[in-house]
Every structure is written in C-alpha cells, then in structure tokens.
Amino acid sequence: MDTKLHILKQTVTNLLAAPKSMATGHYSGVNYHATTAISDFERKITDHYADFIPGDLASVCRQAGMTFDFPSFGLIVEFEKPVEITLYDDEHVLDENAKEAITRFGTLIFRNAYLAGKFRNQGQRNIFPDLHFHLDRGSNQDNQYSLFCRDPFDAVQKHPRQSSTLITANIIAYLQSLKEGRPPKQGQQSLYEDLFKNEDLSTHIGSTILEQAWTAPEGTGEICLIDNRLVLHASYYRTGQGYPIGVRYLF
Numbered sequence: 292m293d294t295k296l297h298i299l300k301q302t303v304t305n306l307l308a309a310p311k312s313m314a315t316g317h318y319s320g321v322n323y324h325a326t327t328a329i330s331d332f333e334r335k336i337t338d339h340y341a342d343f344i345p346g347d348l349a350s351v352c353r354q355a356g357m358t359f360d361f362p363s364f365g366l367i368v369e370f371e372k373p374v375e376i377t378l379y380d381d382e383h384v385l386d387e388n389a390k391e392a393i394t395r396f397g398t399l400i401f402r403n404a405y406l407a408g409k410f411r412n413q414g415q416r417n418i419f420p421d422l423h424f425h426l427d428r429g430s431n432q433d434n435q436y437s438l439f440c441r442d443p444f445d446a447v448q449k450h451p452r453q454s455s456t457l458i459t460a461n462i463i464a465y466l467q468s469l470k471e472g473r474p475p476k477q478g479q480q481s482l483y484e485d486l487f488k489n490e491d492l493s494t495h496i497g498s499t500i501l502e503q504a505w506t507a508p509e510g511t512g513e514i515c516l517i518d519n520r521l522v523l524h525a526s527y528y529r530t531g532q533g534y535p536i537g538v539r540y541l542f
C-alpha cells in the first residue's frame with residue numbers, strides 16, 4: 292500500500308518521548324498538531340483503583356491474564372484544514388503506520404479528516420446500547436481493527452452527534468468490574484454490560500476512559516481507530532442516543 296502516513300512514525304516517537312507536548316506534522320499539504328489524550332496513564336489507573344491493586348499494576352495484569360503497555364492513552368491528530376485521508380486499501384488492510392500508533396496508544400483519532408470518496412459509503416452504521424463495553428471482533432477473526440467515522444458530507448453525520456464513544460484499556464474494565472463486585476474473570480472479556488453505570492463518569496473521562504465525543508462543529512470529519520485486542524469501547528448516551536456512526540473492520 293502506497294502510504295503517505297509515514298509521518299506518523301515521527302509523531303509517535305515525539306509523543307512517547309514527551310507525552311505532554313504537542314507534535315506537529317503535515318499530510319497531503321495540510322499541517323496537523325498531535326497530542327496524547329491521557330498522559331501518566333498508569334499512575335491515573337493506580338490512583339483510581341488503589342484499593343484493588345495490592346502490589347503494582349503489572350502483578351494485577353498477570354493475575355488477570357492481560358497485558359498493559361500504554362505509557363499514554365489515545366493519540367489525537369487534528370488537521371488545520373479539512374483533508375482527505377487514505378487509511379486502508381481495497382482489501383481493507385489498515386496502513387502500517389496507523390497500526391503502530393494504535394499499538395502504542397490504544398486509540399488513534401483524526402479530526403478534520405475524512406475518508407476518500409470510494410471508501411466513504413462502505414461498511415455499516417451502528418449504535419450500541421449505553422455503557423455496554425464490548426469488543427467488535429472475536430479472537431478467531433483476522434480483522435481486529437475497528438474504524439469509526441463521521442462523514443462530513445453526509446446529511447446526517449455532518450452534524451455533531453449526541454452519543455459519544457468511550458474507550459478503555461482491558462485492565463481497567465477488569466478493575467472496574469472488581470470494584471463493582473463482580474467475580475474476576477481471567478483474560479480479555481468480549482462484553483461488560485452496564486459497566487460504570489453507577490459511577491460519576493466525569494471522574495473517569497480523561498483519566499481512565501477516553502471519550503471520542505463526535506462533537507466537532509457541523510461539517511467536520513472525525514475518524515477513530517482502535518485495536519479490539521487491546522481496548523474495549525461503548526456508546527455513551529451523553530445527551531441522548533443520536534445517530535449511528537460509520538463502522539469498518541480492518542485487517
């Protein structure tokens with residue numbers, strides 16, 4: 292795949308070295324600035340769940356049969372002007388540079404970007420129940436990446452959306468599940484129903500949960516990519532259900 296996204300490599304390197312800084316780059320002649328959504332991620336997790344982490348997070352991960360390797364969570368790339376972006380090929384294979392960014396940060400978000408014309412009407416449109424943290428793909432499926440998008444040229448999706456998408460790391464869902472009194476389950480789970488339902492989510496968003504709000508102004512394209520092996524996601528009916536978001540599953 293002929294990708295122009297190799298610029299992301301340097302952005303990833305810069306933000307791993309200085310997570311609270313802003314990295315800059317350009318794609319297709321348009322400048323962007325990039326930031327991490329949540330820095331000091333491990334400390335924020337251990338602060339929130341101190342009562343459920345007897346040693347360190349690594350020992351809880353071993354006990355849970357999970358891995359955790361996100362120094363920071365979420366990479367947000369915001370373009371100065373609207374830009375058409377090619378993220379995957381005709382076989383639905385995701386760009387390697389995007390994959391690397393997702394591996395390091397769990398989630399990759401582009402703001403003020405939209406998919407090229409031939410990709411815009413692919414896939415499906417979904418809306419899931421409120422706060423059902425889940426995986427989109429089973430472990431037997433090869434296309435483990437989910438791409439969610441808001442098409443700025445679509446009559447419905449050009450508007451900001453009422454419901455947001457919440458994304459969290461597997462180990463956080465495990466710890467939250469323990470906190471809610473559910474029996475611990477080894478390994479990655481495909482669904483945690485009603486997780487965080489009785490929590491004040493404002494204390495989690497920005498520290499243990501990343502929120503992709505879909506509230507950029509009318510006519511703004513937004514794209515969010517995750518790896519279902521590393522994170523769980525849920526709809527959050529922040530101000531209402533809103534419209535279904537575009538979804539693709541990529542290899």
Ligand SMILES: [Fe+2]
Binds near residue numbers: 425426524
């Ligand atoms: Fe989903």
